[in-house]
Amino acid sequence: MQTVVAIYTGQGLADPLKKVFQEMLPDIRLVNIIDDSLIGDVVRAGHIPEVVSRHLVQYYRHAEELGADVILNTCSSVGDVADEAVGTIGIPIVRIDxxxxxKAVAGYARIAVLATLPSTxxxxxxxxxxxAEEAGKEVQLVSGLAEGAFDALISGKPEEHDRLLLETAKRATDAADVLVLAQGSMARMEQALAEATGKPVLSSPRSGVEHVKAILDAVKETKTGS
Incomplete structure (x- = not known):
């Protein structure tokens, strides 16, 4: 049985992502490592503190010890740590985003990125x-920070979070061909934002699991071939 270890810096995405795994990769062993202190440290610092990077690398190594075939780094705010760890960890690390x-670069020239945290x-x-640079394409990026939305969400006001995010999306719509949701936890708003703006909306949970699946399929094919 193939094993995926998903590493979380908060609680919110674990259950929705588990459902995506059950749909797309029902036969794998999924192990979750959740340290919800990490995102708080990143938000307070406004960047990735050294201690957060160190803890994440420790979790990557623990995932190796657990027998992972692939590690899924589920937090976009710390994606740079995953990039830096590639090559030092003996198994693939997938950035969820x-x-x-x-996909955004392949299909669109004007890309609006929506987030509720500057750190994401x-x-x-x-x-x-x-x-875009890797693909040799020029893109126009539009920043859409929904200020106050994250605080509303953690204060138990999801309706306020959704309202602020929707307002931000509408402001970014005219300058963009596609809306990209920077945080996996925003994926539940994908359809509502698409309907409100008339623009395609991309989110990371499903495409992140698709990426994991592609790597697992390649690993299985290599083992079968050998």
Whole structure:
């Protein structure tokens, strides 16, 4: 049985992502490592503190010890740590948002990135720009920070979170061909945002699991071939 270890910096995405795994990869062993102190440290610092990077790398190594075939880094705010760890960890590490970024670049020239935290917005913008450069394409990036939405969500006001996110999406719509949701936890708003703006909306949970599936299929094929 193949094993995927998903590493979380907060609680919110674990259950929705588990459902995606059950749908797309029902036969794998899924192990979750959740340290909800990490995102709080990132938000307070406004960047990724060294202690957060160190803890994440420790979790990657623990995932290896657990027999993981693939590690899924589920938090876009710390995606840069996953990139830096590639090569030092003996198994593939998937950034949940990597294929989403690649799809945005492949299909659209004007890309609006929506986020509720600056710590997630900036890494996602950088990732999309890097994917554009790798593809030899020029893209126009639009920043859409829904200020106050994250605080509303953690204060138990999801309706306020959704309202602020929707307002931000509407402001970004005219300058964009597609809306990209920087945080996996925003995926539940995908359909509502598409209906309200008339623009395609990309989110990371499903494409992240698709990326994991592609790697697992390749690993299985290699083992079968050998």
């Amino acid at each position: 990597e294929w989403m970024a690649a 917005l900036e890494p996602t913008l950088r990732l999309i720009q890097r994917k």
